[in-house]
Amino acid sequence: MALSVGAAQxxxxxxxxxxxxxxxxKMIDHGFNEESLPPIFGGQxxxxxxxxxxxxxxxxxxxxxxxx
Numbered sequence: 001m002a003l004s005v006g007a008a009q010x011x012x013x014x015x016x017x018x019x020x021x022x023x024x025x026k027m028i029d030h031g032f033n034e035e036s037l038p039p040i041f042g043g044q045x046x047x048x049x050x051x052x053x054x055x056x057x058x059x060x061x062x063x064x065x066x067x068x
Contacts, residue, residue: 015026024034024042037043 013030015023017023020040020042024037027037027041027043028034032043034043036045038045038047
């Protein structure tokens with residue numbers, strides 16, 4: 001797996017565990033935050049939030065372009 005990463009290999013870290021608390025702790029150590037990680041990694045981010053944001057943003061952009 002690490003070999004397929006190529007040039008980014010030096011920045012590649014592999015942790016072997018299935019415990020979400022451990023994964024979350026390790027990810028936080030690498031600069032991630034709980035709000036940006038999905039629940040499978042112990043985080044709080046849910047993709048539906050992105051879909052909702054994307055829909056609101058699309059509406060905003062449409063209204064903005066209609067106003068000009």
